[in-house]
Every structure is written in C-alpha cells, then in structure tokens.
Amino acid sequence: MNILAIESSCDETSAAVITNGKICSNVVATQLIHTQYGGVVPELASRAHQQHILPVVDKALNDAKVTKKDLDAIAFTKGPGLLGALLVGTSFAKSMALGLNIPLIAVNHMQAHVMAHFIDEPKPSFPFLCLTVSGGHTQIVKITAPLQMEIIGETKDDAVGEAFDKTAKLLDLPYPGGPLIDKYAATGNPHAFPFPLPEMPGLDFSFSGIKTSFMYFLQKRVRENPDFIQQNLPDICASIQFTLIDILLKKLKKAAKETGIAEIAVAGGVSANSGLRKSLQELGEKMNWKVFVPAFEYCTDNAAMIAVAAHYKFLENDFSDQTVSPMARMDF
Ligand code: KG4
Ligand code: ZN
Secondary structure, X not given: OEEEEEEOXXXXXXXXXXXXXXXXXXXXXXXXXXXXXXXXXXXXXHHHHHHHHHHHHXXXXXHOOOOHHHOOEEEEEEEOOOHHHHHHHHHHHHHHHHHHOOOEEEEEHHHHHHHHHHOOOOOOOOOEEEEEEOOOOEEEEEEEEOOEEEEEEEEOOOOHHHHHHHHHHHOOOOOOOXXXXXXXXXXXXXXXXXXXXXXXXXXXXXXXXXXXXXHHHHHHHHXXXXXXXXXXXXXXXXXXXXXXXXXXXXXXXXXXXXXOOOEEEEEOHHHHOHHHHHHHHHHHHHHOOEEEOOOHHHOOOXXXXXXXXXXXXXXXXXXEOOOOOOOOOOOO
C-alpha cells in the first residue's frame, strides 16, 4: 500500500511516500524568502508552495521509486495553518486523487506532529503524553490509541515557538530565531538573568507575559548600556531558553503526575531545541519516565508525519471526498 502525503501548512512545502507503514521518502523545500521580512508572509508562502509543490512531489515519488499509478491514496494537511498555504496542498491533493481515481485522506497537522513518533522505533505505547510545541501551538496531548488524542493543556495566548522567534527579533536575530537562540544559548549561563515564571492554573500555558518581560528587561539594559546585547548574547539566550523550557517542563511534570502516565514524548518544531531535548531526558531519568524525542528531521514541518498519520487513517477507512476544504483553525 503506497500513500503520497503533502504538507503545505506554513513555510515548508513537503511530500513523502509511505509504503505499508514505512517511510520511503521525505522531501522538504524550506521557503527562505521570509527571512528578509522577519516572519512568514502568508501571500509569499502560498506563491512559494505553488512553485515548489510539483518538483517536491516528483522527487518524493522518484526517491521512493514509486510511480503515480502505484499510489493507493493521497494525503494532505487540512489544517491548522495559513489558509492560502493550505489551499495549495489541498487543491493539488484533490486534483491528483481525482485524476488517479484514488481516495483522499485529510490530516490534522498537530495530530501529525504527535504521530511523528510512529515513524521509527522505539514507538511509545498507549497511553502516552506528548508535549507538542511549534510556532503556532503549545499543547499537552494525551494519546490513547493512534489518532485518539485529547488536548489536556494548551497555551491561552502565544505559542512557545512564537516566544522564541519574537524574542530573537528583539535581539536582532533573523527569522526563524528559535534555532539561533538555541545556538547562542549553548555557550551561555542559563542563570545569568533570572525571569519570573508566569502563573497559570491547571495544565494551561501563557507566554505573552514572559515575552513582555523579556522585552522590558532588554529595553532597560540597553538604555543603561547600548552594547548590552552584543556583549551578553550567549547569557541572554541561555537565560531566555532556560525560562521557556522551565515553563514547559513544570507543566509536563504536573500532567504526568495528574494522569499517572510515565511515557512522555515531545514533538513539533521547538522539540528540535537542544536545551529542551537535554532537560527532558534529564527530567525523565529523575522521574523514571520513558522519554521519546523525535529525530531532528521529524521535529519541524515535514510530510513524513502526515504520511504516517494517513497510514493509520487508511487502515480505518477514514477518507475524505472532493468537497473537503482546508481549515486555518482546526480541533482534533
Ligand atoms: O512545527 P514547526 O516547524 O512549524 C509550525 O507548525 O509552527 O515549528 C516552527 C517553530 C518556530 O517557532 C521555530 O523557531 C521553532 O519551531 N524551532 C526552534 C528550534 N528549531 C525550530 N525553537 C527553538 N530551538 C530550536 N532549535
Ligand atoms: Zn508544525
């Protein structure tokens, strides 16, 4: 059984082929055009998807040594994401499925981030918790079976990836700033500049207050010393990263305690953060958790995760018809 999967929710155009549950190709074209604007420009993202989608799909089929007539279904990201960007992948998938007369499978992007844990071994067993952290979302998800998921905690304002990226912007780092904060933090002291943690009840998160306190802190220090940022970049990045990770892991610890679940996974773009990966492993050892961290290539947006989610949907005969349309906001 061969499924072609397409991801186009934000600024990565990606296509993957999964054969009998095994990923055979995963091609990702990252849109570099947004760097000069300091963030993703939706209109430019849609245009870039239009340019990339055909070569990316062709390469994914070639890499997997699969032809169009070998395909049994076409999967695509239905949402959440940028509507214009999603429309490109959705229209392409619908046309291809119509032309080949094969089923269509609509996939939720956030569920797919979690399903990235079913690409390689070791796979988590059920139930497990997944901290899903990306540019647009911050969630604690309880998973009881493939694609059976419930959000038990989430951000009430900004996503943690957004907090990384917007703080990086204040530091004059180019978009996306998350990986650069990670890079500079590696040689800095995480305790150089302590920040107060937000108070948020239950398992929910809030990142807008901490983002503002980073901003006030930087404005004050730069007023006192205009070279403050250049002179202290590693320590600033390490302290900011430490604070953001601390917020995430405190809630994850609480979720594990409340649910009694000790299989803990992390997913989404921010799970590529080396500080988060290391701190989660350390916390896992201390708490006796079994920790699952995805391979780097499956942290940020990719079609392999869409393909693996589609594989499970195919097994359930969970198909969409030609009336399906993308959704910028989408629950599980
Ligand atoms: O999952 P993703 O590729 O796209 C969305 O669905 O949003 O996540 C992108 C986010 C961006 O905010 C980016 O800065 C962040 O993931 N990110 C990182 C790292 N790599 C990617 N944040 C911190 N450290 C990293 N190493
Ligand atoms: Zn994503």
